[in-house]
Amino acid sequence: MSDLDIRQTQGSNEPIPDPGLQEHQYRPQDVDESQARRTERQISAMFLIAAVLFIAFAVVYFAVEPEETIFGWSAQNTGFGFTLGGAMLLIGVGIIQWAKKLMGDHEIVEMRHSAASSAEDRTEALAVINTGVEESGIGRRPMIVRSLGLALGALGVPAVVMLRDLGPLPYGHTETVWKKGMRVVVDVTGRPIKPSDMRVGDLINAEPSVFFETDEDGNRVFHGTELMQAKAKAAVIVVRMRPEAITPKKGRENWGVDGILAYSKICTHVGCPISLWEQQTHHLLCPCHQSTFDLADNGKVVFGPAARPLPQLPLAVDSEGYLIATSDFPEIVAPSYPRLAHDQKKLDEQA
Amino acid sequence: MRFSVRKLSTRRRHRFAGALVLLLGLVVAGGAYAVVAPQPATAEQATARDVEAGRQLFEIGCASCHGLNAEGIVTQSGGNYGPSLIGVGAAAVDFQVGTGRMPMAQTAPQAPRKKVAYNDEEIKQLAAFVASLAPGPAIPGNEYTDIDAATEDDVREGGEIFRTNCTACHNAVGAGGAMPNGKYAPDIRDVEPIHIAEAMITGPQQMPGFSDEAMTPEEKRNVIAYIKSTNSQPGAGLGGGSLGPVVDGVFAWVIGMGALVLAAVWIGAHGTRVKKR
Numbered sequence: 001m002s003d004l005d006i007r008q009t010q011g012s013n014e015p016i017p018d019p020g021l022q023e024h025q026y027r028p029q030d031v032d033e034s035q036a037r038r039t040e041r042q043i044s045a046m047f048l049i050a051a052v053l054f055i056a057f058a059v060v061y062f063a064v065e066p067e068e069t070i071f072g073w074s075a076q077n078t079g080f081g082f083t084l085g086g087a088m089l090l091i092g093v094g095i096i097q098w099a100k101k102l103m104g105d106h107e108i109v110e111m112r113h114s115a116a117s118s119a120e121d122r123t124e125a126l127a128v129i130n131t132g133v134e135e136s137g138i139g140r141r142p143m144i145v146r147s148l149g150l151a152l153g154a155l156g157v158p159a160v161v162m163l164r165d166l167g168p169l170p171y172g173h174t175e176t177v178w179k180k181g182m183r184v185v186v187d188v189t190g191r192p193i194k195p196s197d198m199r200v201g202d203l204i205n206a207e208p209s210v211f212f213e214t215d216e217d218g219n220r221v222f223h224g225t226e227l228m229q230a231k232a233k234a235a236v237i238v239v240r241m242r243p244e245a246i247t248p249k250k251g252r253e254n255w256g257v258d259g260i261l262a263y264s265k266i267c268t269h270v271g272c273p274i275s276l277w278e279q280q281t282h283h284l285l286c287p288c289h290q291s292t293f294d295l296a297d298n299g300k301v302v303f304g305p306a307a308r309p310l311p312q313l314p315l316a317v318d319s320e321g322y323l324i325a326t327s328d329f330p331e332i333v334a335p336s337y338p339r340l341a342h343d344q345k346k347l348d349e350q351a
Numbered sequence: 352m353r354f355s356v357r358k359l360s361t362r363r364r365h366r367f368a369g370a371l372v373l374l375l376g377l378v379v380a381g382g383a384y385a386v387v388a389p390q391p392a393t394a395e396q397a398t399a400r401d402v403e404a405g406r407q408l409f410e411i412g413c414a415s416c417h418g419l420n421a422e423g424i425v426t427q428s429g430g431n432y433g434p435s436l437i438g439v440g441a442a443a444v445d446f447q448v449g450t451g452r453m454p455m456a457q458t459a460p461q462a463p464r465k466k467v468a469y470n471d472e473e474i475k476q477l478a479a480f481v482a483s484l485a486p487g488p489a490i491p492g493n494e495y496t497d498i499d500a501a502t503e504d505d506v507r508e509g510g511e512i513f514r515t516n517c518t519a520c521h522n523a524v525g526a527g528g529a530m531p532n533g534k535y536a537p538d539i540r541d542v543e544p545i546h547i548a549e550a551m552i553t554g555p556q557q558m559p560g561f562s563d564e565a566m567t568p569e570e571k572r573n574v575i576a577y578i579k580s581t582n583s584q585p586g587a588g589l590g591g592g593s594l595g596p597v598v599d600g601v602f603a604w605v606i607g608m609g610a611l612v613l614a615a616v617w618i619g620a621h622g623t624r625v626k627k628r
Contacts, residue, residue, distance in 0.1 A: 027623060030625075096618060100618070100622050101622075186565050189512075197565050201559055203516075204561075275516070279559045280556070280557055287519060
């Protein structure tokens with residue numbers, strides 16, 4: 001016996017009798033036809049104003065210049081908001097008024113009933129399914145079912161191959177465009193840098209000079225996507241510190257020029273460009289996940305999720321007195337990835 | 352020791368009191384004359400008088416941290432109580448004192464911008480004194496700050512330089528941002544062009560410097576022109592450095608959605624009814 005049945009059988013024995021529905025209360029519109037007509041006019045007016053506002057939207061679109069402002073906001077956007085929002089609001093208010101004031105609102109009792117289909121319908125549905133199973137022979141021909149399963153499973157192969165093809169994997173891309181003798185130039189302007197151009201505490205966001213060079217036809221050596229990809233690996237920051245503040249690792253003693261050092265701008269965590277340079281603490285901060293590198297201490301990680309030091313670019317001065325790189329980065333410039341140690345080993349062997 | 356009333360009364364006036372009053376009168380009269388007297392024509396160059404006046408101001412307001420000769424004070428643990436100001440130049444003084452950062456009210460991770468403590472004349476004198484100690488960057492001239500002369504191309508170039516060098520800390524429109532250990536890159540949208548130029552030249556506090564050789568005065572002017580041009584554009588959303596309608600969005604979701612729910616409940620609970628049939 002279900003709970004519903006119990007209540008139904010006990011209905012007449014309730015300690016407090018069912019009071020039934022309250023007496024229906026009428027609205028002004030139900031008893032006074034002129035009120036109803038007035039409400040009808042009000043609702044229609046709202047819908048008509050909404051229609052006008054939709055047209056006003058188009059007027060604002062064409063008539064208001066995008067540069068114009070009102071209250072410090074874009075006049076066009078503000079106009080769009082008021083016309084479109086106002087029209088939607090009026091339609092909504094009108095529909096609610098319609099439902100609450102004019103549509104019938106007599107209380108109706110709907111009795112509960114079983115949600116299940118009738119026994120007859122259920123028997124019929126089962127019979128249809130059984131006929132289908134019988135006629136398709138799923139039970140009798142297992143080979144066909146299994147081979148179909150295999151085919152659907154094999155659909156994963158193209159999916160995996162396509163996903164794998166979404167972009168180049170970082171593996172094996174161990175080189176940048178930096179090479180021995182390439183000048184370090186100021187980003188944006190391409191100006192070469194003399195050590196005397198930098199005072200202690202100065203920062204220069206720099207690039208390899210090849211990005212500003214042209215070939216014999218006057219075209220840029222690097223341009224378009226190629227430039228962007230090369231730039232994404234070769235960007236450096238050049239900073240000048242007091243030489244006595246720098247504690248170079250063994251073998252890096254002559255990688256700087258009078259306290260001027262260059263480091264990769266690509267964070268070793270997930271590859272964000274970093275140039276938040278605190279000149280007094282010698283800390284370089286990555287804005288993405290707060291990895292912090294000490295550039296006076298070989299780019300060591302002093303805070304954050306990065307797991308390896310920032311790659312350093314060895315510097316020297318050419319015969320004209322401008323800063324140059326003495327080689328490519330000896331360490332891989334990239335976000336960290338599983339086989340990085342393997343690639344680094346190969347790079348070390350080449351060197 | 353005991354004093355009788357009479358004895359006290361006779362000693363009330365010190366024997367040097369007359370001389371003291373005379374001296375005071377002379378000082379007051381001299382001081383008043385100095386105020387009223389016509390000022391000698393002052394050249395742009397700082398005079399020896401400015402340097403001397405600056406030295407006196409420095410000894411009162413700055414020397415307790417920076418040392419009597421601006422040589423800096425090193426703490427016992429080897430830290431920096433106040434850095435040496437030798438060679439920082441007039442530009443650094445005009446920036447630090449002119450924006451109220453110096454003198455600092457208390458030790459803090461960073462000197463905040465606050466009410467300026469000195470008037471223009473005193474700042475000029477302080478700058479003249481510090482500049483007299485050793486050569487350093489002078490207060491930048493018109494070529495750094497004449498942003499009205501920047502063409503559209505100049506502003507575009509300034510934008511490129513700004514986005515390369517400045518946005519990492521100061522946000523894409525110069526609204527500022529957080530740095531480690533309680534430090535921050537300040538909002539530079541409403542800063543005077545001359546102070547922006549001085550900050551780029553001198554590299555105050557943790558900010559790196561950008562020398563005129565690596566970034567010419569004209570390029571610096573273009574950067575300032577760019578900052579000012581972005582400020583005249585309508586912003587996206589309330590606050591948030593033009594990152595988008597973040598603040599407004601939170602309000603719309605929390606306050607706006609809540610209000611809608613309450614409005615729906617109110618609508619459901621209300622409606623005019625009449626008694627009569």
